Amino acid sequence: MKFVDEFRSGEVAKRVAEQIAGLAEPGRNYKFMEVCGGHTHTIYKHGVEDLLPPEIELVHGPGCPVCVIPMGRQDDAIAIAKRPEVIFTTFGDMMRVPASQGSLLDAKASGADVRMVYSPLDALRIARENPDREVVFFAIGFETTTPSTAVTLLRARAEGITNFSLFANHVTIIPAIRSILDSPDLRLNGFIGPGHVSTVIGTRPYEFISRDYDLPIAVSGFEPLDILQGVYMLMRQLAEGRSEVENQYSRVVREEGNPLALKAIAETMELRTTFEWRGLGFISQSALKLRDELAVWDAEVRYDIPGVRVADPKACQCGEVLKGVIKPWQCKVFGTSCTPDRPIGTCMVSSEGACAAYYNYGRHAGRRTPEPASVA
Amino acid sequence: MCLGIPGQIIEWVDVKTNIAKAEVSGVRRAVNVGLLADGPDAVDVGDWVLIHVGFAMSKIDEEEAKSTLEFLIQLGDPWHEELAELEGSKIE
Ligand code: SF4
Numbered sequence: 008m009k010f011v012d013e014f015r016s017g018e019v020a021k022r023v024a025e026q027i028a029g030l031a032e033p034g035r036n037y038k039f040m041e042v043c044g045g046h047t048h049t050i051y052k053h054g055v056e057d058l059l060p061p062e063i064e065l066v067h068g069p070g071c072p073v074c075v076i077p078m079g080r081q082d083d084a085i086a087i088a089k090r091p092e093v094i095f096t097t098f099g100d101m102m103r104v105p106a107s108q109g110s111l112l113d114a115k116a117s118g119a120d121v122r123m124v125y126s127p128l129d130a131l132r133i134a135r136e137n138p139d140r141e142v143v144f145f146a147i148g149f150e151t152t153t154p155s156t157a158v159t160l161l162r163a164r165a166e167g168i169t170n171f172s173l174f175a176n177h178v179t180i181i182p183a184i185r186s187i188l189d190s191p192d193l194r195l196n197g198f199i200g201p202g203h204v205s206t207v208i209g210t211r212p213y214e215f216i217s218r219d220y221d222l223p224i225a226v227s228g229f230e231p232l233d234i235l236q237g238v239y240m241l242m243r244q245l246a247e248g249r250s251e252v253e254n255q256y257s258r259v260v261r262e263e264g265n266p267l268a269l270k271a272i273a274e275t276m277e278l279r280t281t282f283e284w285r286g287l288g289f290i291s292q293s294a295l296k297l298r299d300e301l302a303v304w305d306a307e308v309r310y311d312i313p314g315v316r317v318a319d320p321k322a323c324q325c326g327e328v329l330k331g332v333i334k335p336w337q338c339k340v341f342g343t344s345c346t347p348d349r350p351i352g353t354c355m356v357s358s359e360g361a362c363a364a365y366y367n368y369g370r371h372a373g374r375r376t377p378e379p380a381s382v383a
Numbered sequence: 384m385c386l387g388i389p390g391q392i393i394e395w396v397d398v399k400t401n402i403a404k405a406e407v408s409g410v411r412r413a414v415n416v417g418l419l420a421d422g423p424d425a426v427d428v429g430d431w432v433l434i435h436v437g438f439a440m441s442k443i444d445e446e447e448a449k450s451t452l453e454f455l456i457q458l459g460d461p462w463h464e465e466l467a468e469l470e471g472s473k474i475e
Contacts (some may be wrong), residue, residue: 045386048458048461052458092447098436099464099468124434124468124469124472125437125468125471126436126437126438126472128415128437128474128475129473129474131439131472132473132474132475134475148436151387151435151440152435152436154418154438154440155415155435155436155437156436158415158417158418162400202387203387203433203435203440206387206433206440206441207440229451229454230450230451230454258443258444258447259433259441259443259447260441261424262403265418265419265424265440265441266422267418267419267420267421267422268418268440269419271418271461291466340421341427358460358461359458375434
């Protein structure tokens with residue numbers, strides 16, 4: 008089995024898996040959702056599900072920040088990027104996301120000045136180096152990434168750099184989890200909580216899951232063993248009739264999160280009334296925009312953007328994939344007209360997207376078919 | 384972009400703007416450590432941190448750094464891409 012061959016903690020993993028199996032009640036099925044692209048990636052790459060008893064299913068929620076940006080926002084980004092005065096900066100993953108008329112990469116090929124950056128601070132440096140141009144940063148991501156944008160913005164303000172602005176698309180995880188819990192499509196038995204997001208927000212914001220929905224959550228790290236331990240914690244809670252917030256990743260995540268990061272976010276951004284998520288539709292108070300007093304650095308204020316809502320491509324079932332309703336391979340175009348080289352939907356673009364992760368690693372493991380004879 | 388990569392802070396570049404140099408798997412680049420500027424997680428030269436898009440996000444111990452690095456390396460392509468992107472970074 009892949010997991011055991013490749014991962015140093017194979018033996019420990021096997022033991023945890025046995026304990027998990029021992030906690031499964033006969034005849035009962037368990038569905039746990041993870042809401043972090045990194046988890047999705049690990050689960051497929053290491054065939055984590057193969058170690059679990061068949062009663063336990065792991066479903067992948069809207070945890071990949073690239074995946075949840077709707078088509079209309081991608082169109083808006085491209086409209087800004089095409090302005091002659093603009094240098095449009097973005098994380099690499101967003102370059103390939105298909106919009107109505109091609110991707111940012113296509114826009115670049117036809118003359119737009121689109122540049123990939125590692126950090127928003129690199130975008131700010133480009134603004135310093137090009138005082139006669141306007142530099143826009145395509146700010147995306149969950150709470151993990153939002154503080155970086157916030158600190159960059161504070162730095163721009165402190166230095167008085169005004170040829171720099173942000174196209175803010177930061178989303179917040181809690182309303183998305185709530186929306187999944189309120190959706191009738193899916194009945195879950197617990198959550199594997201996101202590791203990095205929780206380093207910023209801490210573990211307290213998840214308390215509503217146990218309080219209002221009577222479900223357990225285990226915030227977990229990214230290694231296969233972390234995820235298995237997270238599943239073990241959920242199973243133990245269910246076996247003991249508990250529903251609590253537990254922290255498997257306490258070596259990195261503190262209960263109170265990172266107060267400086269939260270402060271930087273609060274200083275620069277506020278909740279939008281509503282925001283559209285790919286697949287989940289409009290969710291109220293689920294994304295952030297710049298505070299009014301920072302409008303000079305807000306690309307949505309500076310530029311006339313189309314702001315049109317665009318439906319997903321007909322063939323694409325990213326929406327169902329992001330809600331955990333279908334598995335990637337159940338999409339009709341998966342692996343045929345939609346591949347990482349020619350993605351139709353966002354879930355196939357980022358390596359953390361469920362479709363891409365499954366395409367790259369999971370094709371022999373995730374369907375619960377017996378593994379080919381590679382067992383050592 | 385979602386990876387948190389472990390690095391060791393090797394020197395300060397500019398204390399005022401919270402920029403320090405970190406070494407990640409042999410690559411040395413400037414990162415912002417302002418989110419770990421004070422409190423129980425305040426960092427200094429010699430400390431290990433998880434870095435995300437040019438920002439130190441959490442302080443970790445050396446053992447955690449090693450095991451995370453080991454995990455990331457076996458990821459293959461996503462890790463190489465992340466490291467290449469870090470190499471292309473020139474934070475001031
Ligand atoms: S396989 Fe492609 S088209 Fe189908 S849901 Fe995934 S990203 Fe969308």
